[in-house]
Amino acid sequence: MPDDGVSPLDALLQVVRKVFEQRGKWPTRQYVQAVLDQDFSLDLDDALQAAPRALVYSTGTQEGSDVILTVAGLAAAGDSEDVQRFIEALRWCVAEQLGFRPADPGETEQLRLEAEQFRSEWASRGQSVTATEMDKLRAMLTTEGIYSSIGGEGDSWTVTLDRRSVYPYRDVQTTEDYLAVKGASTATPAPPVLELELPGRELPREVSSLQLGLDELPAKVREACAILFLHGHFAQGVLEAAKVMRDVLRQASGLDLDGDRLAGKALNPDNPLIVLGDLATETGRSRQRGVMLVAQGIFGAVRNPLAHHRIVLRPTEARQMVAMIAFVVEAVEARRMQPASAG
Structure with a gap:
């Protein structure tokens, strides 16, 4: 039976979060629409139009396009564990970037972090991290733009950092700190073409x-x-x-x-x-x-x-x-x- 006691935004966040928690990947529009239809009698496009893009968005209009939650969206959906893991990884990225100095003053050098380095850091604290949790970390780093480039397959991915992508978060200690910095960075006026309403x-x-x-x-x-x-x-x-x-x-x-x-x-x-x-x-x-x-x-x-x-x-x-x-x-x-x- 459709659940009439849940708002469209909460239903959308709930559906996407559940898939992300279980699989470490974002669901497709086709899947989200099917669940919203059957469980909530809701239309995905209507829900997305009403939802703040700072929380949830779709990468396109095709059935195979992903529906993605930002870290703010995951936090709003109650996913404190994954968000906390992201904040910890972000702090390590900042520390690595601030401590990085190219070996050759006359050459540029890229700072790369391997997935295994994140896993080892958690292991040193007595925390084990599953393959799905590492997939989720990669997805969150990608969604939030905490990288210059990111590549690799499975659990062997590599993130390349640059100062611009991590320096704004140098003082972040908590989820609230991160969301405050993120909100300030996205509050600048958009170029005129972006102000067109559909x-x-x-x-x-x-x-x-x-x-x-x-x-x-x-x-x-x-x-x-x-x-x-x-x-x-x-x-x-x-x-x-x-x-x-x-x-x-x-x-x-x-x-x-x-x-x-x-x-x-x-x-x-x-x-x-x-x-x-x-x-x-x-x-x-x-x-x-x-x-x-x-x-x-x-x-x-x-x-x-x-x-x-x-x-x-x-x-x-x-x-x-x-x-x-x-x-x-x-x-x-x-x-x-x-x-x-x-x-």
Whole structure:
């Protein structure tokens, strides 16, 4: 039975927190919407619109986009244990950064902390930390921007620090201290384009065309990135558009692969699962190979770096990237059907 005694914000925080606690990862929009529908008779978009972005937000409008709680959101949801672990890790990051001095005065040097260093620090205090708890720490460091770049897989990740990302928190001792500093750092006026208000949930076509130059993109690519672009989140918008390209390739090919392997196996002109044109002609084979290489390039040079590093994109760079993504998406969606006799 739907729970009518819970506010939309509390319900949203509760659903996302539960998944995060259990899995160490953020739930998808599809999952959160299903739970809100069945347990609370609520619409996710309505709940997100009413919720402060300082607590909870979605990385995009696609079903596979993540719904994320900030540290403030986790604290509001009552997750004091994970938040306290984040504060401890932040204090170690600050201490490491303040004590860091490059070995060569004439060269730049990066300060990197391994996941194992965090785990060892807790172990020295008699605290054991599970793999899921380490996943949660990485997710919180990423969400809060406490890094210059962060990469690696599983429990072998590495965070690269810089002074700008941690120095503002040099006096933080408690959750309240952190939230006060974080609130002050996000209270500066936004650039004019960020002050545009969206009527309902959709980006107006005149705003898309005038401010973002996205009007000619395929609808699903535009929907994935437009609102994020409007609010200045250009890297995340490109990432969401790249997810659309991945999903289009998967759906059209029937493959459950990712990245370079997905593009190569789906579009390889020698034995394609997705046929883009007449492969009996040199032009058709050339185009098939070209689209494959563009897709592989997007995964390697755009999607992967943005997923693992904190990269600041200019609006023009982001538009160029989504234009390449749109090229692949349109080519695949206008494809010929694979002949039944093909392997």
